[in-house]
Amino acid sequence: MKKEHENNPEEIKNRYMIYENDLKTLNNFLYHNPELGNEEYKAKEKHLELLIKNNFIEEKVNIENKTAYLAKYSSKNKGPVICYMAEYDALPEIGHGCGHNILGVTSIGAGLILKDYVDKYGGTVIVLGTPAEETNGCKVDMAKVGIFDNIDVAMISHPTSKGHYSSGTSQAMEALEFKFIGKTAHGAGNPSDGINALDAAVNFYVAMNSLKTQITSEGSICGIISNGGVAANIIPDVSVLNYYVRANTVEYLQELVKEVKKCAEGIAMATGTKVEINNYEYSFKNLVSNEYLSEIYKKNLILQGINEIFIPKSKGSTDTGDVSHVCPSIHPSFPLTKSNISGHTVEFAEATIKEEAYEGMKESIFALVLTGIEILKNEKILIKIKEEFIKNKK
Ligand SMILES: [Zn+2]
Ligand SMILES: [Zn+2]
Structure with a gap:
């Protein structure tokens, strides 16, 4: 008899292997073809190519931004709607110095794996392409026009160095x-x-x-x-x-x-x-992490043997802040390398395509997927997440 091991990282690892080569190829392509915010046409095309090849359907988004996209995979059975947000804009002169190439690939990897569990437990998984995080963050418009109104949780995991970081705050x-x-x-x-x-x-x-x-x-x-x-x-x-x-x-x-x-x-x-x-650019709201959701993500890192999870001290701003005011959200980070390198540098961009980076990426994908599975399987979890969200809004 086949044992149910869906919450076991080993099972997720096997599913990851199916997509690993495509994810790495996409990451390399994006690294070599960096595009500035709102000009990410190649990135959007390549993202969608991989998602559609794996049975996601592109849905029209009610937004002017031409490099945004929404790719969706739904079960015949109703259930939670889980969104992984992808970014893919680069910086002038230094290309993917913020690592949005590997960020987007991480969200796609999580989406592709969670798809199989959507089939099993019901619900929907969305990979949402959100352009121009570094400048006129598209998530601000997306939050305004109601794209997150029918989404239950939104997650995004950003590359960093040194180690894994829990979801914190932003200004x-x-x-x-x-x-x-x-x-x-x-x-x-x-x-x-x-x-x-x-x-x-x-x-x-x-x-x-x-x-x-x-x-x-x-x-x-x-x-x-x-x-x-x-x-x-x-x-x-x-x-x-x-x-x-x-x-x-x-x-x-x-x-x-x-x-x-x-x-x-x-x-x-x-x-x-x-x-x-x-x-001269969009204003961003502060990030309010959903602590209940964040704890589940952290637990799923620990399950993989990752015991040191740092608390972020960064003082930057992100358009995910605006998302967190309309939908329960988390924004943790995963390491490209164990050594310390600063973001927005050429060194950081180079680190995104080294073999070591894929270790952190994989761990984050697994935690994102395991978190998604828990929400799909156990409706009480989503109730708790939403209770906290409503309390924070008051
Ligand atoms: Zn940045
Ligand atoms: Zn960034």
Whole structure:
């Protein structure tokens, strides 16, 4: 008689072997063909090729973004809808320095394996292609238009180094552009006829440095002067600064943004310039991990003999934050290597295609799949996950 070993990582390992070569080939292809956010046409095509080859169906997503996709596999029997979110955008100059090539492949691997258990227990598995995480994170729009309304849990596992990390928090963020407008004049001939927009920018930059020292550790401000004039002998009539303002909660972010805007307006008044303030990229909400779901994922790492799971201390922002406000979510990380390498570097990109990276990826895929199976099998688990989600929303 055939024994039921579905919750045994050994059984999942055998199923992984079926897809391993295709996953590695896809990861290598993406590494060698990095595409910036919203331009990930090749990545989308290759992702879908592998999913459709394995009986997933592409469904239209109600979103303008052309490089987004939704691939779905449903059982004839009703059950939970489990979503693995894929990313596949790269960074300028350094390619997949954030490892979104292997991130997307991890989600596809989890989706392909969970598919077999959807057949057995009922329900649906979705692999959701979410473009442009590094810039105009598409998950923000997806959350807004209701794509997650019919999804029970959303999971994503990001590459990192050193070891596995549990799902933590991320900061809410606003990307603000400040354009100071003055008046040109000859820098030596008649400087007093001009209104120096660069002076306003420098004053603002200094004011932001002062403000940084007065905010709590729950917030952060960083930025650059992206346009400081065109020639040394022309009084600049335009200057531009780009800033990221972040905070642990949406409420504190709103407070900080108010302060920052007040500074810009004050400096415009003092320097005789005008200031235009715009959001140059999407704003992200903070990540609220579903702890119940996160504990199941961690338990399924421990089941594989992984005993050291780090608690993340990262202060970045991600569009998964917006997802976590509309659907129970987790965003853990898996190691590409045991040594310490920073994200957003060429070294990190190179690490994504080394054999060692596939060890961490495999462990994360197994934990994602085992977590999915538990939700499909035992309806009480989803009830607990949703109870926590509703409590957090209050
Ligand atoms: Zn990144
Ligand atoms: Zn990333």
